[in-house]
Amino acid sequence: MKVSLDWLRDHVDIDQRVEDVAYKLTMCGLNCEGIEVHGDDHVFELEVTSNRPDHLGHRGVARELACLFDQPLKPLRLDYPEVEKDSAGKGLDEISSIEVDDDDRCGRYTARVAFDVDASESPQWLRKRLESIGLRSINLVVDLSNYVLMDLGQPLHAFDLDRLDGGEVIIRRARYGESFAALDGSTHTLDSDDLVIADGSRAVAVAGVMGGSETEVVSTTRRILLESAWFDPVPVRNTSRRLGLASDSSYRFERRVDIDGADIASRRFFHLLCRESDSKVLSGCWEAIRDGLLDPPAEVPIRLDRTELILGDAVPAAELDQVLCALGFQRSGGDDARSLWCPPSWRADCTREIDLIEEVGRIHGLDRVPDRQMEVRVVPEDREALLVERTKALLEGTGHHESLTFSFGSEGDHRDLEEWWCIGEPWVVRNPVRSNEGVLRRSLLPGILSCVRGNRLHGVESVRLFEVARVFHRRVGIDRPVEKIHLAWVHSDADGSGPSEAYRQVRGIADAVLELLRLGTESSSSTTWNPISTPCGLGVGSCASLDHSGERLGLVGSVSLDGVSGDSWCGELDLGTLIGHSEVEHRYREFSRQPGVRRDLNIVIEDSVLWRDIASEVDAAEMANFEALNFLDVYRGKQVAKGQKSVTFSVAFRAPDRTLTHEEVDVAIGGLMQRLENRFEAQLRT
Amino acid sequence: MSEGSQVDLDRIEADALQAIEQASDGSSLESVRVGILGKKGTLKQVLRSLGALPPEQRASFGARVNVVKERVGTALEEAKGRLGSGSKAAPTAARRATDVTLPGQMPQRGSRHPVHQVASRMIRIFGNLGFQVVDGPEVEDEWHNFTGLNIPVDHIARDPAENFYLEDDLLMRSQTSTVQVRVMESTPPPLRIIAPGKVFRPDTVDATHSYMFNQLEGLVVDEGMTFGHLKATLLTFFQQLLQDDAMKLRLRPSFFPFTEPSAEVDLYWRGGWMEMGGCGMVDPNVLQSVGIDPERWTGFAFGLGIERVTMASFNIPDIRYLYENDVRFLQQFS
Secondary structure: OEEEHHHHHOOOOOOOOHHHHHHHHHOOOOEEEEEEEEOOEEEEEEEOOOOOHHHOOHHHHHHHHHHHOOOOOOOOOOOOOEEOOOOOOOOHHHHOEEEEOOOOOEEEEEEEEEEOOOOOOOOHHHHHHHHHOOOOOOOHHHHHHHHHHHHHOOOEEEEEHHHOHHHEEEEEEOOOOOEEEEOOOOEEEOOOOOEEEEOOOOEEEEOOOEEEHHHOOOOOOOOEEEEEEEEOHHHHHHHHHHHOOOOHHHHHHHOOOOOOHHHHHHHHHHHHHHHHOOOEEEOOOEEEEOOOOOOOOOOEEEEHHHHHHHHOOOOOHHHHHHHHHHOOOEEEEEOOOEEEEEOOOOOOOOOOHHHHHHHHHHHHOHHHOOOOOOOOOOOOOOHHHHHHHHHHHHHHHOOOEEOOOOOEEOOOOOHHHHHHHOOOOOOEOOOOOOOOOOEEOOOOHHHHHHHHHHHHHOOOOEEEEEEEEEEEEOOOOOOOOEEEEEEEEEEEEOOOOOHHHHHHHHHHHHHHHHHHOOOOOOOOOOEEEEEOOOOOOOOOOOOEEEEEOOEEEEEEEEEEOOOOOOEEEEEEEOHHHHHHHOOOOOOOOOOOOOOOEEEEEEEEEEOOOOHHHHHHHHHHOOOOOEEEEEEEEEEOOOOOOOOEEEEEEEEEEOOOOOOOOHHHHHHHHHHHHHHHHHHHOOEEOO | OHHHHHHHHHHHHHHHHHHHHHOOOHHHHHHHHHHHHOOOOHHHHHHHHHHHOOHHHHHHHHHHHHHHHHHHHHHHHHHHHHHOOOOOOOOOHHHHOOOOOOOOOOOOOOEOOHHHHHHHHHHHHHHHOOOEEOOOOOEEEHHHHOHHHOOOOOOHHHOHHHOOEOOOOEEEOOOOOHHHHHHHHHOOOOEEEEEEEEEEOOOOOEOOEOOEEEEEEEEEEEOOOOHHHHHHHHHHHHHHHHOOOOOOEEEEEEEEOOEEEEEEEEEEEOOEEEEEEEEEEEOHHHHHHOOOOOOOOEEEEEEEEHHHHHHHHHOOOOOOHHHHOOHHHHHHHO
16 A cells, blocks of 8 residues: 555654654564655555555554654544535435445445535645545545545545435345446446445445446535445455456455444545535434444453563563553553453454554564574484485486476376376366366376477477376265375487387386385385286387286376477376385395306297296296396397297396305206296297 | 316306406417417317217207307407407507597486475475474365464455365365464474475466465474564574575564464565565464464464575576476576
8 A cells, every 4th residue: 555654744743764664664564565755755655464454544554653653643633514404405314315225234324415515626735645645636525535545544435416316325235137337437237245325216336346427426516425334344345356346445345444434534524625615514414333333342351471472572561551552452451460451443353362462562573572492302204205305316316307397287188197097087176277277187297298398399309307296086985185196207309219228218217216115026026017908198008007916006108299209208106105115124134245146048939928927937936046037138030030039138046155056056047947938938049 | 078068168267257357468368368269269179079968958058158258258358448459550558548538428417396405405404493394285175274274254365266176165275384283183282393385376477476386384382482482493494594694584563364473574685675474473263273272382383485485596587487397497406
C-alpha cells in the first residue's frame, strides 16, 4: 500500500528522517519496499500482512508510528452541522429507506443523506493527497470517499439519491442471472450467492466490491446517499473472485474492516464535505447492526514471565503497559505479573495471550532480543538417506548430470511406461498450470526423456541425465497416493554404440546400483533380470525387467525420441524399495588370501539360450570352491553355424585354506561342460 | 600322457611369463620369444606330441595350447612396450618419449543439480547443529496442510485457485510445514528436525517464481525455547552457509498462521536485503492440536527457500533455468 509521509503527519508529529521512519516501519512488521519522492512529500510502498487490515489506512500506520516514536495520535474531527428537513421540507425517512434482507452477510449498514451538494472540483490539498498515492481526482464527493477510505481504511460508497429508484436501498441476495453494470464499465451476471445493494428495481452495487454505473455520483449530482457498511469477509472474497472484479473496497472488506469504523468514517466524510462545500446534511442515520457484533471483545491476559519465555528477553511491566496502551488496548485489570487487556475494535486478530506477546515483541524490537545457542545434540544416522546419497554419487561419478523435473506428468505420452509401473489410474490434478501436467507421474522416465530430447534438439550430442525423485501410485484400498522414491537415468548419443553395447552400458548402471546395495543379481537368486514381453513403452526385444520375488523393481531398455537420431537408452529403479531390501553393512569379513584359478571357456550354443540360463546352470552345478562367473564376450557370424553363437566367459575358483590343484578345477569344469552340453547341447569352441 | 602334458603346459606358461618379466632389453626378450614360440620352441614341441593323444582329447588340448600361446604373446607385446624396443630398427630417444603436452583423456564427469547441492549443504550444516532430517509426503490432506497449522477453514490460503487439489481433500503440499504436524503427531518432544522437499503453488511463472520449488523446514520443540534461540540458530546457519562470520541477517516481524511471533528472514546480499524465508515461535494452537502442552513446551520453526539460496550462491539470474535441465547449464556445477 502506498502511504504518504505528509499524510501521516496529519495524524502524528514526525520529525525523524525519512529513512529512519521507513526502517522503523519495516522492523515493526510494515515492510517498506520502496520510497518515492513526490514534490516535497515522500511516499512509502508498504507491504501489509493479511492479519492487519487496520494498516490499510494512513491513520492505522500513524498509530504504529505514534507508538514507536512515543508521540500522541492527534484526535480526529467528526462533527458537522445537520439540518432536520431538506428544501422540500422532508426528513431522512421521508426521502429514503433502508432494508437489510440478509444480515448473515451484512453485519452493519449505515446510510446518511446530504443535499445541495456541489460535486464539482476538489480543493488542492485533497487532490495532492490522492495524487501522491496514485489516485485520480474525479469530483469532490468521490474524492472524499476515496480519501476517507485511504485514511481510515473504511470503504464508503456514495449513491446519487436522485437516481435510486424510490430512494430505496435494499441489501439482498442477487437474483440468479441478474445483470449488473459496474462503474468501471464492466458488466456482470450475478448469482444467488452474491450480495447486492438494490434500489426499487435493480442491483445498484455488488456489496463490498463495486458500485454501479447507473447510480454513480457525477458533477451534476445534487443529493447523495452515503453507504458505510461492514460486510462479512469471505462472501465478499468469493464474489470478487468469481466475478473477477476487485477494488480497494473489496480488498479491505475481505480482510475484515473495523466494526466501529463504519460510523466514524461516515461522520468524518460529512465533516470534510461540510468543511469543503456548502452541502447540507440531513440529521439522523439509517443503521442496521447484527446482534452481538458490537459487543466488547473478551479480555485477554498477558503474563510478564510468559512474555520473557517466548521472546527470550525481559520486558519491564512499564514498557509492556506503554506499548499496549499506545496501540489502543485498554487495561481492564490484573496486576503487573498478569495484566488483563481489552483489545480495540480494529484488532480482531488479538484474542490470545500470544497475540499480545507478539505486539510487545514487535514494538520492543525482535532485533534487540539477545542470541541464545542451543546445546549440542547427537543426530542418529539416516540409513536410507545415506544410501540414496551413495547412489547419486555413483551416477555422478559415472558421468551423469542430475536433473530436477516436476512431479506432474501427462496421461498421453509414454502411457505404457507409466502403466508398466502402476496399473492403477493416475492421480488427477484438478487445476494444472500446464495442460500436459494433468496427473501425478507414475514413472520418472517421461519427464527425463523430455529433457533429453530438449538437449539433443539443442545440439548437445551426448546426454547423460539421472534423477532421484518421487512417483505416485494408486493402490487398491489406500485412499491417497503411494509415494515411492525412484531412480531413473538416460544415455542418448548422436553417434551411439551398437545396441548390445548401449544396452550393457545402461544396464551396467543398474547392476552397479544393485551391487552398491549388495543386491547384485549374480549372488542373490531372488533378484533377476528378465526379458519383457508385454508392452512397457520401451523398444520390444531389447528391454528387461528387474524382478524381486514377483515384484517389479526396475527396467532398462531403449526408446526412440521424436526428432532425435538413434535410440536413447534408459533405466528406472524403484530405489526406495531396493534400499528397503538392502542389507548393506560395512564390517570386516574374512577373505581367502590363497591363489585362485581362472578358466576361460568359449562355448558354442543355440542363439536362443540366454546368458541368464547359462548362469543359472553354473549356479546349479554347485562346484566346489567356485568363486565367480564372468561374462566376457558373445560372437555371432561366419565362424559359427547359423542359429548359433559363441559365448566366452570365465569361471574362477578359490579355496579358503589352500592352493587349488588344476586337477580338481578340471574335474569341476568337466562336470560343468557336461551339464551345459546336456541342457543346451553346448560345445567347446575349437 | 594327458596328465603329464597338462602339467608341462602350465609350467611352460609360468616359466615363459617369468622369463619375459625378467628380460631387461629387446634382445633378451627376443631370445625368450624364439625359445617358446619359435620353430623349435617349446610350444611347437608340445603341439607335435598332439598326435599321441586319444582323438577325443586332441581338440581340447589343442585349444589349451592356443590359450597359452595367446597369453605368452600378449605378455611379450606388453614387455616390448615396457622396454620400448621394436624388434627391427633400434629406437631413438625421441621415438620412445611420450608427447606429454598432449591433453589427458578425461573420464566423463557428471554433476549434481545446483538445488540439490545447496540442499545437501543446508542439511549438513543443520546436521551439525543437531537437527535430524525427516521426510513427509508431497501429497497432503487438508488437516496437515491447513487445519493442523492453525489455518482456518475460510482462510484465503485454502482457496482452490491457490493450490493444486487432487481428489477429495487431497492436495499437493503448499509448504513443508506439513511435516511439522506429522512429526509432532508421532513423536513426543523434545524435537529438533528439518524437512527438505518440494512444495507446490499455482503461481504465475516468472524469473523468481515457479509453481514447484523446494523448501527446507525446521522445527524445534523443547523446554525453554525462545525467540533468542531461533535467532541464534538461523544466524549460525547462515554464517556457516556463506562462510562469513560478519554476514548480516535480520528477522523482520511478519505474519504466518502457524507461528507467533512470526518474522521474515532477510539476508543482506550484494547491497540489499533479500527474503530467504519465514520463521517464528510455534503457535500454541499448533502445539495444542497435536496434544503438546504449550505451557510446558515452546518451540520455533522456520522455512527457507532452497532455490533462493541456490540462485544467490551461484549467481543464477532466473529460477526457470533450474528446471530446464539443459546439460550446458548443469555441467557448470560439476
